Amino acid sequence: MVKKCMICGEExxxxxxxxxxxxxxxxxxxxxxxxDMLVKVEEEAQKLxxxxxxxxxxxxxxxxxxxxMIVMKEKNEDVQDN
Numbered sequence: 001m002v003k004k005c006m007i008c009g010e011e012x013x014x015x016x017x018x019x020x021x022x023x024x025x026x027x028x029x030x031x032x033x034x035x036d037m038l039v040k041v042e043e044e045a046q047k048l049x050x051x052x053x054x055x056x057x058x059x060x061x062x063x064x065x066x067x068x069m070i071v072m073k074e075k076n077e078d079v080q081d082n
Contacts, residue, residue, distance in 0.1 A: 003041055007031070014038040 003012040005024035012022035017039045028035055 013041050015041055015044065 003015070003022040004010070005012045005027050006021055007027040008024060010024040010026075012024050014023045014025070014028045014035065015021060015038065022041065023031065023038065028038055032038060
């Protein structure tokens with residue numbers, strides 16, 4: 001999803017951290033003396049992707065652990081039944 005500059009509507013590549021304010025390069029340069037104070041949208045997107053990837057890996061790991069526990073419980077029940 002492409003973010004739009006809040007001033008001119010062009011594609012934004014900068015944002016103010018922890019706000020929904022996005023800026024294109026031209027508007028960012030005009031309105032901010034130090035662009036280092038702004039966060040690049042791509043950097044934020046990459047952080048979000050990494051966070052989601054980590055959470056998905058945790059879910060898969062947890063699911064695998066649950067599957068192992070179910071198999072172990074079924075084996076124990078089979079042994080007790082015999």
